[in-house]
Amino acid sequence: xxxxxxxxxxxxxxxxxxxxxxxxxxxxxxxxxxxxxxxxxxxxxxxxxxxxxxxxxxxxxxxxxxxxxxxxxxxxxxxxxxxxxxxxxxxxxxxxxxxxxxxxxxxxxxxxxxxxxxxxxxxxxxxxxxxxxxxxxxxxxxxxxxxxxxxxxxxxxxxxxxxxxxxxxxxxxxxxxxxxxxxxxxxxxxxxxxxxxxxxxxxxxxxxxxxxxxxxxxxxxxxxxxxxxxxxxxxxxxxxxxxxxxxxxxxxxxxxxxxxxxxxxxxxxxxxxxxxxxxxxxxxxxxxxxxxxxxxxxxxxxxxxxxxxxxxxxxxxxxxxxxxxxxxxxxxxxxxxxxxxxxxxxxxxxxxxxxxxxxxxxxxxxxxxxxxxxxxxxxxxxxxxxxxxxxxxxxxxxxxxxxxxxxxxxxxxxxxxxxxxxxxxxxxxxxxxxxxxxxxxxxxxxxxxxxxxxxxxxxxxxxxxxxxxxxxxxxxxxxxxxxxxxxxxxxxxxxxxxxxxxxxxxxxxxxxxxxxxxxxxxxxxxxxxxxxxxxxxxxxxxxxxxxxxxxxxxxxxxxxxxxxxxxxxxxxxxxxxxxxxxxxxxxxxxxxxxxxxxxxxxxxxxxxxxxxxxxxxxxxxxxxxxxxxxxxxxxxxxxxxxxxxxxxxxxxxxxxxxxxxxxxxxxxxxxxxxxxxxxxxxxxxxxxxxxxxxxxxxxxxxxxxxxxxxxxxxxxxxxxxxxxxxxxxxxxxxxxxxxxxxxxxxxxxxxxxxxxxxxxxxxxxxxxxxxxxxxxxxxxxxxxxxxxxxxxxxxxxxxxxxxxxxxxxxxxxxxxxxxxxxxxxxxxxxxxxxxxxxxxxxxxx
Numbered sequence: 001x002x003x004x005x006x007x008x009x010x011x012x013x014x015x016x017x018x019x020x021x022x023x024x025x026x027x028x029x030x031x032x033x034x035x036x037x038x039x040x041x042x043x044x045x046x047x048x049x050x051x052x053x054x055x056x057x058x059x060x061x062x063x064x065x066x067x068x069x070x071x072x073x074x075x076x077x078x079x080x081x082x083x084x085x086x087x088x089x090x091x092x093x094x095x096x097x098x099x100x101x102x103x104x105x106x107x108x109x110x111x112x113x114x115x116x117x118x119x120x121x122x123x124x125x126x127x128x129x130x131x132x133x134x135x136x137x138x139x140x141x142x143x144x145x146x147x148x149x150x151x152x153x154x155x156x157x158x159x160x161x162x163x164x165x166x167x168x169x170x171x172x173x174x175x176x177x178x179x180x181x182x183x184x185x186x187x188x189x190x191x192x193x194x195x196x197x198x199x200x201x202x203x204x205x206x207x208x209x210x211x212x213x214x215x216x217x218x219x220x221x222x223x224x225x226x227x228x229x230x231x232x233x234x235x236x237x238x239x240x241x242x243x244x245x246x247x248x249x250x251x252x253x254x255x256x257x258x259x260x261x262x263x264x265x266x267x268x269x270x271x272x273x274x275x276x277x278x279x280x281x282x283x284x285x286x287x288x289x290x291x292x293x294x295x296x297x298x299x300x301x302x303x304x305x306x307x308x309x310x311x312x313x314x315x316x317x318x319x320x321x322x323x324x325x326x327x328x329x330x331x332x333x334x335x336x337x338x339x340x341x342x343x344x345x346x347x348x349x350x351x352x353x354x355x356x357x358x359x360x361x362x363x364x365x366x367x368x369x370x371x372x373x374x375x376x377x378x379x380x381x382x383x384x385x386x387x388x389x390x391x392x393x394x395x396x397x398x399x400x401x402x403x404x405x406x407x408x409x410x411x412x413x414x415x416x417x418x419x420x421x422x423x424x425x426x427x428x429x430x431x432x433x434x435x436x437x438x439x440x441x442x443x444x445x446x447x448x449x450x451x452x453x454x455x456x457x458x459x460x461x462x463x464x465x466x467x468x469x470x471x472x473x474x475x476x477x478x479x480x481x482x483x484x485x486x487x488x489x490x491x492x493x494x495x496x497x498x499x500x501x502x503x504x505x506x507x508x509x510x511x512x513x514x515x516x517x518x519x520x521x522x523x524x525x526x527x528x529x530x531x532x533x534x535x536x537x538x539x540x541x542x543x544x545x546x547x548x549x550x551x552x553x554x555x556x557x558x559x560x561x562x563x564x565x566x567x568x569x570x571x572x573x574x575x576x577x578x579x580x581x582x583x584x585x586x587x588x589x590x591x592x593x594x595x596x597x598x599x600x601x602x603x604x605x606x607x608x609x610x611x612x613x614x615x616x617x618x619x620x621x622x623x624x625x626x627x628x629x630x631x632x633x634x635x636x637x638x639x640x641x642x643x644x645x646x647x648x649x650x651x652x653x654x655x656x657x658x659x660x661x662x663x664x665x666x667x668x669x670x671x672x673x674x675x676x677x678x679x680x681x682x683x684x685x686x687x688x689x690x691x692x693x694x695x696x697x698x699x700x701x702x703x704x705x706x707x708x709x710x711x712x713x714x715x716x717x718x719x720x721x722x723x724x725x726x727x728x729x730x731x732x733x734x735x736x737x738x739x740x741x742x743x744x745x746x747x748x749x750x751x752x753x754x755x756x757x758x759x760x761x762x763x764x765x766x767x768x769x770x771x772x773x774x775x776x777x778x779x780x781x782x783x784x785x786x787x788x789x790x791x792x793x794x795x796x797x798x799x800x801x802x803x804x805x806x807x808x809x810x811x812x813x814x815x816x817x818x819x820x821x822x823x824x825x826x827x828x829x830x831x832x833x834x835x836x837x838x839x840x841x842x843x844x845x
Contacts, residue, residue, distance in 0.1 A: 268300025328606025
């Protein structure tokens, strides 16, 4: 294989203008930019200093010229004479999007889908042993579709995105500005082919028994006219830790389908339910003892089912892995950058590590972005994170013409075959909110006839990946003839998306969504909650990095309509306070919802909050900030909410939910054994004065939610809700679980009468490369934040509260141990005086 990555030349030309002069053999590009392919055009222009990066104050209009122009890429390369074969395949793994491809001045093909490769045989066009020129002409993605009939489509944003098989969010979404990408965004290569090839394979666990696993392998071959199967063999090897556990060798003509068993298999489990064990799978194509092709992958043995069984007044929607029913603790995933060639393997590794440390079991790849990198799936396989994968359609009604639907069908087949062997992949979903979009467009009953999600994608999954569950749309109600089946948002079956975000019961937002008081969720009993979230700003470092000039924010009401008291901060440009209280709002509201849904275990079978991450992006036109409603911000920094949701997703949780005028204390357990202990409920103030305390022996049932106690609200004689709260503590023989309930609601959380905490470090040590802190606080310490100066670190806990006269041990794990002696640890909080601990003082001990 010959890679054609690396240095290309690129320039812009007027839309649809002739480029014959560029295709001339004598043409040499002068004044063109260097492009390090794979590289999207915005990255190229930014590297050349022609456009700015992501900064606050940049307008959408500043870069619209990029999407209005055509872009031409030019590559000179040499092909050795000996590289020839029966076929020579030119492969572009990703072309974004509408383009023509020329080799040595001859049109070799056109492409209209960024999500799938382009491949063609160019043997007859190549100059072997000589100079070759490859030219790709990209048409303006917006002008290419500007005259399309849009009478039958619908979009919550602009209609141009609906006609293009591109990442939909790049046309602007609420969390990112418009950045319509163009260019060669994946690898380019030439491959000489002389024989039969394995074009795809499908390996899956068909049956699990007590001491064996039955595996199936389907193999698809690419068979040129000039060759036959007669002398080809296929070998299959499965290895465990480098040792063979299964070997099969068959004639290729006889093995399009293979079935074989593994004795005493080690099963793959999602975290934290067991080890995500992976075998090595090696598939070889051989001829006369020579290996012509070898495919390797990691593979886990597991069975995943989505159970839809009668429960309460509807159907369940519950994931079961290897027969064990799970309560899914997860989040929604969006691309890490709006410039997809800027995303590195290291970015994926860092993000997935945060997901694991954030106690996630599942990530949902949202349908407005891209089909993620194989590296993302490798990491999820390795770490035991289940993946819910939308097809890339979102919030719209799409074209139904034959050309568009054929493009979609090819996309579906290509994508399914690419990812179907990923162990972590749990299900496919046809789209994000297209079922709802029909309702938004006033055509609610037409979705059942939608040709994309209801026919093409469904058929593709049944054909190419029949062993995975397919959900037509998210949110979706799969059983149309049962209660709620006529409503994709029904809580009685399927999955649900819900945004009611006002923190103040007396305020109704003017937004299209999120108008109602967040505690109205208590009347809602969903089967599976796959989207819900709240707005907040990013971390301070990210906020001030992006808004380096400290410009006033242009649409402050996007926050103040949900959290009215922040208006004062926004008007004064008091960004520190706005950042803090927006994060408190997001954190407390998400915690409240997650705890409520976990208390419904048995009815509700999982939550995926919106959202885990935000992309590095510009601000949406009319938006307040590009990074909101995520727990990891646009520059990869964990927010306060990350730690709140991490605690809410612990394997064992004690929490308080409200029911009319009563408080209910639940134990929510994902553990396989019951836990006996003593429940303590302590009504106290922020100085530690105990007003009331109740204790009782309790047993928390295994793998379920247990109501430990229920008592009327009048139990607590609250004199001042701004300086009182109650603490829940469940003491067991080996552990202590705690939680807190504030009598003040989120809309007035700024009015808490917090005395100075008097927090101090009693002891600090450096052990095995990690920092161990022993903290003590005299009074209640609110939102205690730890950070290292100018470097990243992991924290055993962060943004935590401490009761008066209490101690806490916290471990800090620096990502980079080099140069720590120059760094400092900083501790602060809303009522905690800042403490700076030079690490040199620890390292010298």
